[in-house]
Amino acid sequence: MNRRVLIVGGGWAGLAAAVRASERGCRVTLLEAARVWGGRARALEPTPSPDCPPDLPMPLDNGQHILIGAYTQTLGLLQRLGLYLPDHLHAMPLDLRFADGSGLATPDWAQRWPAPLDTVAAIACARGWSGRDRAALLMAAVRWRMRGFACLPSESVADLCAGLPQRVWQDFIEPLCVAALNTPAQQASAQVFLTVLRDALLGAGHPPWRASQLLLPRTCLGDMLPLAALRWLTHQGAELHLGQRALGLERSATNGPWRLHSASAAYEADRVILACPATEAARLLRTLPEAPAQWIAQAAALQHTAIGTVYVAGWLRQPWPSAHPMLALRSSGSASPAQFAFRRDWLQAGRAAATPAETGGAWAELALVASACDTDKATLQAAVLDQARQALGLHGERVQQTVIEKRATFACTPGLQRPSAAIAPGLWAAGDYLHGPYPATLEAAVRSGLQAAEHCAAA
Numbered sequence: 001m002n003r004r005v006l007i008v009g010g011g012w013a014g015l016a017a018a019v020r021a022s023e024r025g026c027r028v029t030l031l032e033a034a035r036v037w038g039g040r041a042r043a044l045e046p047t048p049s050p051d052c053p054p055d056l057p058m059p060l061d062n063g064q065h066i067l068i069g070a071y072t073q074t075l076g077l078l079q080r081l082g083l084y085l086p087d088h089l090h091a092m093p094l095d096l097r098f099a100d101g102s103g104l105a106t107p108d109w110a111q112r113w114p115a116p117l118d119t120v121a122a123i124a125c126a127r128g129w130s131g132r133d134r135a136a137l138l139m140a141a142v143r144w145r146m147r148g149f150a151c152l153p154s155e156s157v158a159d160l161c162a163g164l165p166q167r168v169w170q171d172f173i174e175p176l177c178v179a180a181l182n183t184p185a186q187q188a189s190a191q192v193f194l195t196v197l198r199d200a201l202l203g204a205g206h207p208p209w210r211a212s213q214l215l216l217p218r219t220c221l222g223d224m225l226p227l228a229a230l231r232w233l234t235h236q237g238a239e240l241h242l243g244q245r246a247l248g249l250e251r252s253a254t255n256g257p258w259r260l261h262s263a264s265a266a267y268e269a270d271r272v273i274l275a276c277p278a279t280e281a282a283r284l285l286r287t288l289p290e291a292p293a294q295w296i297a298q299a300a301a302l303q304h305t306a307i308g309t310v311y312v313a314g315w316l317r318q319p320w321p322s323a324h325p326m327l328a329l330r331s332s333g334s335a336s337p338a339q340f341a342f343r344r345d346w347l348q349a350g351r352a353a354a355t356p357a358e359t360g361g362a363w364a365e366l367a368l369v370a371s372a373c374d375t376d377k378a379t380l381q382a383a384v385l386d387q388a389r390q391a392l393g394l395h396g397e398r399v400q401q402t403v404i405e406k407r408a409t410f411a412c413t414p415g416l417q418r419p420s421a422a423i424a425p426g427l428w429a430a431g432d433y434l435h436g437p438y439p440a441t442l443e444a445a446v447r448s449g450l451q452a453a454e455h456c457a458a459a
C-alpha cells in the first residue's frame with residue numbers, strides 16, 4: 001500500500017512537499033489552518049481601503065516578492081507544474097539604482113557577459129561612485145572569492161564590510177542585505193550574505209535566466225505555486241483541507257502510525273511533515289510524550305523581522321526614472337523606511353519600459369516596500385508616502401492597502417542555530433527557517449519542502 005504522508009501547512013514549503021511526495025507515489029493529505037493557500041507568499045483576500053477603485057486590476061499580495069534566477073528549485077517546480085514562467089515573472093537585470101540614477105546596475109552591453117564579468121562591469125560603471133568606491137568593492141569581492149565566500153560564523157555584514165567606503169555601503173551593501181536577509185546589515189549574518197552573493201553572482205540560473213537576474217511577479221502569488229500545485233495535487237487524488245488547524249500530534253507505538261487532530265477531524269499517517277512556522281511546529285511537538293527538547297528550544301529562540309508594503313496608486317510628477325519596474329529608494333530609519341518601489345501597473349501589463357505618453361509623468365500603481373520595518377501601520381504608511389512624494393513626485397495618491405507582516409522572516413543573525421529538518425523517525429520539518437545556507441526565502445522554503453518529501457518517501 002502507498003505510504004501515507006500528512007503535511008501540516010500549505011505555504012510554499014508545504015505545497016512543494018505535497019507535490020514531491022505525490023510524485024514519489026505517496027498518498028498525500030495537506031492541512032492548512034488559514035482560509036487561503038500560500039502562507040507568507042499569498043494573494044490577499046480583497047479588502048482594499050474605501051477610497052480605492054473597486055476594479056483593482058490585479059489582486060494584491062501580502063507583500064511584494066522578488067525572485068532571482070538562482071531560485072532553481074522554485075522555478076523548476078513551477079515549470080514542472082505547467083506554468084509558463086514568462087507569463088508570471090518579469091525578468092530584469094540586476095539593477096539597484098536610485099531615482100537620481102546613481103547606484104549599481106549591469107550595463108546593457110555586459111548583460112550577456114559570463115559571470116562574474118557582468119558584475120565586474122556593473123561595479124566598474126556604477127554611477128555616482130568615485131574610482132576609489134569602485135576599486136574598494138572590486139577588491140573586497142576578490143577577497144571574498146579567494147576565501148571561498150566563507151567567514152567566521154560570528155561575523156556580521158557590518159564586520160565583513162568594515163572599511164568599505166560610505167557610498168558602497170549605502171548604495172549596495174545595505175539595500176542588498178536588507179532585501180535578501182530582511183535584517184539590517186549591522187545585525188545580519190555575514191556568512192549567509194556571502195552565500196547569497198556567491199549563488200546570485202556566480203551560481204547557475206534557471207534557463208534562460210542568469211542567477212543574478214531579478215524576477216518580479218506579474219500575476220498575484222496565489223496564481224503561482226498555490227494554484228498550480230493545488231490543480232496538480234487534486235488531479236493526483238491528494239486530500240486538501242483548508243481551514244484545518246492541526247491541534248495535537250501523537251504516536252501510539254514507536255513505529256506505529258502518527259495521529260493528528262484538528263478541531264473537527266482526526267488524521268492518521270505513516271509520515272508527517274510539519275510545514276507550519278517554527279513556533280507552531282514547536283507547539284505541536286510539545287504535545288508528544290518524548291518532546292524533542294533541543295529542536296523546540298532552537299525554534300523558540302528564533303527572532304522575527306517584519307516587512308511592510310504600501311500599495312498606492314497616484315500621479316508621478318516626473319517620468320519614472322528607470323527603464324525597469326523596480327527602483328531603489330534612499331532609506332533611513334523610520335523617517336524614510338522603504339528601500340524599493342515597484343511599478344505594479346507595468347508588471348501587470350507586461351511592459352518593460354515607459355511609453356512615450358509617460359515621458360512627462362503618469363498614473364502609476366506602486367508597491368513600496370520597507371524591509372526590517374519596526375513601526376505600526378499608520379506611521380509606516382505616512383512615512384512611506386512622504387518618501388514617495390519626495391523621491392518620485394507622487395501626488396493625488398490613493399492608498400490601496402498597507403500590509404505589515406510582523407513575522408515575515410526570521411532575523412538572520414550571526415551564528416544562529418536553526419532547527420534541523422529531521423525531528424524524529426518518520427517526522428520531518430519543512431520551512432524557510434530550517435538549518436541551511438539561505439535566509440528566509442521562497443527558495444529556502446521550496447527546497448526544504450522537496451527535501452522533506454524525499455526523506456519521507458525514502459525512509
Ligand SMILES: Cc1cc2nc3c(=O)[nH]c(=O)nc-3n(C[C@H](O)[C@H](O)[C@H](O)COP(=O)(O)OP(=O)(O)OC[C@H]3O[C@@H](n4cnc5c(N)ncnc54)[C@H](O)[C@@H]3O)c2cc1C
Nearest residue numbers: 009011012013033039040063065066246408431432441442
Ligand atoms: C511581506 C513579505 C515579503 C517577502 N519577500 C520575499 C521576497 O522578495 N523573496 C523571497 O524569496 N521571499 C520573500 N519573503 C519570504 C517568503 O515569503 C517566505 O520565506 C516563504 O513564503 C515561507 O514559506 P513557508 O512555507 O516556509 O512558511 P509559511 O508561508 O509561513 O507557511 C506555513 C503555513 O502553515 C500554516 N499553519 C500554521 N499553523 C498551522 C497548523 N497548526 N495547522 C495547519 N496549518 C498551519 C500557515 O497558515 C501557513 O500557511 C517575504 C515574506 C513576506 C511576509
